[in-house]
Amino acid sequence: MTFNIPDTDQPRIVIVGAGFGGLSLARKLAKTNYQVILIDKNNYHQFQPLFYQVAMAGLEPSSIAFPLRKVFQKKKNVFIRVTKVTEIDAENNEIKTPLGRLHFDHLVISIGARTNFFGNENLERKCISMKSVSEALYLRNRILSDYEKAISTTDYDKRQGLIDIAIVGGGPTGVEVAGALAEMKKYIIPKEYKELDFKEIDIYLIQSSSCLLKGMSSEASEGAKIFLENLGVKVILDKRVMDFDGEFVHLADGSKIQAQKVIWAAGIIGNTLKGLPDETLTYGNRLKVDRFNQVEGFSNIFALGDIAYMEEEDYPKGHPQVAQVAIQQAKQLAENLKNKLKGKEFEQFYYKDLGSMATIGRNRAVVDLPRFKFKGFFAWIVWLIVHLFSLIGVKNKIFVFLNWVWNYFTYDQSLRLIIKPKIRKEAENDSRLKSNNI
């Protein structure tokens, strides 16, 4: 196995990770005089803000994941490699991967963040996280399988364990999942699981601090809470989850909640990549960068997005770990790298906050713009439009739009399939992939 990439006289930029930051950067550097190598462990970019709709059977994975090779079909200077970077050899300007070593002139680290279980192995092993399409599909299968089992379970307590769901973390993901689950309870269960009493289903949203959507306005926090409670979600504030034994969630005050499914959306921590000095790491496992996104101590190694920690006048504790920061940093870095070819200086990055939003079921959302704050139906329409136009590709936009329109008028989706992977073969395949080092 080898990288099999042509040696040209173009300087080579290696981008590790095809999230919002890495993908945006590669797109902006297409058709420039750089050779761009985009590396990801998946062959697709994932649109994280809509994972929860995949989990709730509202959208198909293909609507919110976009094959990288398709994005760069006509971009001759961009090369895709589906592999894992195991280490950086900063001294020799090389990365190490199962495909071998690869030299870089510039390296961009955009490896994002993973779920943070704060070191609690029990939680890590037993909770469900939602940081990938695969995890979203897993959650979908779990929810639907458990409803099937609940139908055949006559014992009340056992049935409660199967149908109740706890969500930990009151950020946008937690709020959106809770809203979507509440809608499923209201519109789908009574029609399709007529043997179940939908009133028995409890949905808990647990947040350790005193408000939902921390970081948004108090109007948004309050609005989200009211919307969720109107939908029947049990919002629990100021309580910290200490443990989960597979049957009960244990809170810090000693109380417990029965649920076999716990969705963990309570925090993220930077992914790890070996080979950089320890001093480059800071809060939340992020890499310290200057205002040009250069990793501390390096002039040709950059970090972007969730994994990067940059202090700015208005953001003395670093930027929020959201898509907009990654996209804007990618834009500035692309400009800087293009200017470098012309002998120009780098320019500093400034974050422009475009606002934030969250949706709570049908017809309801909360939106904080820099100048306006609003909620309700109009906010929901704004949420739909913004997310629709953020999707890559005309086809994805059309299909997601049609799905949403369809679901809106029918109060129903038709994606409730429990598709079990071929485990034996997939496992075989996986070990085969591993032995072949991809």
Next chain:
Amino acid sequence: MTFNIPDTDQPRIVIVGAGFGGLSLARKLAKTNYQVILIDKNNYHQFQPLFYQVAMAGLEPSSIAFPLRKVFQKKKNVFIRVTKVTEIDAENNEIKTPLGRLHFDHLVISIGARTNFFGNENLERKCISMKSVSEALYLRNRILSDYEKAISTTDYDKRQGLIDIAIVGGGPTGVEVAGALAEMKKYIIPKEYKELDFKEIDIYLIQSSSCLLKGMSSEASEGAKIFLENLGVKVILDKRVMDFDGEFVHLADGSKIQAQKVIWAAGIIGNTLKGLPDETLTYGNRLKVDRFNQVEGFSNIFALGDIAYMEEEDYPKGHPQVAQVAIQQAKQLAENLKNKLKGKEFEQFYYKDLGSMATIGRNRAVVDLPRFKFKGFFAWIVWLIVHLFSLIGVKNKIFVFLNWVWNYFTYDQSLRLIIKPKIRKEAENDSRLKSNNI
């Protein structure tokens, strides 16, 4: 765990298997004075004729699989149970399942057929079959992963093993898969895998007898062969596959073909269900039934579709194992069962051959109708329309239609995602499901 089904004074019909036969029957018995229990190991009906398009990344599973609960949303006398029937206790009119025993007044066995490897364990272990959505997705992932690996493989022979594909069996499935693969080679590879030389990709279609599409007209057989060869498929007739070692396919004449992926579409054999006397089994593991679909020796146990073997004047060796037979038998059986409630006699089943068809890539198909035979573009349009209207649900029809139109004009699909299932968790989940006996 228990079946948890209300005892009413309606006679109970238990249908095992929600393929074309079982699903059609349950739909026709909805809103009658029977209590209908439809049992399947999946929570969805699968539209087998389009599995190959899922495998070729042309359609999403959700477009060709339909959740059973959705079909029967408003049908109060139909109950869905996702479980596996392990045995029939014919003496006591009961079935055994992990949910416990269930009494039936009438039992309908529509469990279909599985891939037939003719007892060769090597083939069974190493070939890829396409009898379920999961298998189709597995094939999709294998093909795409192997292209990724081929890019990083400089050794010519090793690369050949990764990119070449052999298809065994020249029936409709084999012909359609070969055509779709040839199209992918022609339109997708040059654009997206520019580091691969698409001319290196070989697609073999191997058939043990002297013509493709056995059972169709000689015009169709010949037409399919010419269409495939024009697309660059290597059609190998009159050669039997004896073995596959993971690297080479071994033919009966001692020759061998290099390919790591072998798609097995060379035959089917009836699924097995314990508890019926051995005498009821006949050729291909099928159950002997009379002209009322009654299993030999029983008046209240029926078999439908692929699993049933019925001799008719025009079909002295039984009917072909195709969807039309299952659907027509279900219709007659539903009539008979409804008439029974009115005290009327059963009527005999007669199969009406509506014709058969197969498509070979874009713009080309072969169609045999009882009175006409034709091929080419018009045949392809007919194929599209027939398959579109056979899908269940308005939404599926619309989305599949839009997908086809999109793919037709762009020469492209965007579903080429290698989504790896969460193996550890899924395996956990699976054992959990097993221990809970679903």
